[in-house]
Amino acid sequence: GQNIDQPTEMTATEGAIVQINCTYQTSGFNGLFWYQQHAGEAPTFLSYNVLDGLEEKGRFSSFLSRSKGYSYLLLKELQMKDSASYLCAVRDLYSGGGADGLTFGKGTHLIIQP
C-alpha cells in the first residue's frame, strides 16, 4: 500500500511565503501531483513532478526528491484567495486506479491571515 503524509493545517500571512510538505512511501512511484481545493469545490490541478527538482509556475513551485520520498509546494506572495486545502497525490504503477490512478493525502488546510 501507500502512505502519504502532509500537515493537517498551516497558517501564514498575506504577502509571505509558505512551504507545504508531503512525504510518501510507494513501491512504483510514477509521478506526484499537487491540487488546490476550496471548501465545497472541486480540486484543481496545480503542478506535476516526476523527476527530481523544482518546477515553477508563477507564484507556485513544487519540488520533488524521489530518493527521500519527499515533495513540497511553495506558495509565494500569498493572497487571501490562497486560503484552501492543498492535496498531495501520488501515482504508483502498482496501486489501484489504472494507469492514471492517484492516491491522495488527507490535505493541508492553509489559512491566510491579513
Add this chain to the structure above:
Amino acid sequence: DGGITQSPKYLFRKEGQNVTLSCEQNLNHDAMYWYRQDPGQGLRLIYYSQIVNDFQKGDIAEGYSVSREKKESFPLTVTSAQKNPTAFYLCASSEGRSNQPQHFGDGTRLSIL
C-alpha cells in the same frame, strides 16, 4: 467549454433508497473515476473505468455500483447497502496517460434524511 459536469449539486437520500449521481464529460477522456471525500479525510477511490464497458473496483466499492455504457458518462449509484453514504462525491476524468492530471467535476453532496 470542455469540462466535467456532476449533477445534482445536493442530493438527499431516504433510508433504504438507491440514488444515482450523474457525471458527464466532454473532454474526450478515456478514464473516469469516482471518489468519496469525508471531512478531514483524503479522497478515496470508489470505482474507476479506463475504457467504455469496463470498470474496476477501487478501495471502497462496497455499497456502490457504476456503469460505463458511453465514453462521456459514468454514473454512480449509491445503494441501500451503503450504510454511511453521507459524503462529498467527486467525479474525475483523465486522458489515460501517466503524465496527465485528473480533472474533477464540482461534486455532489449527499445527505441522509
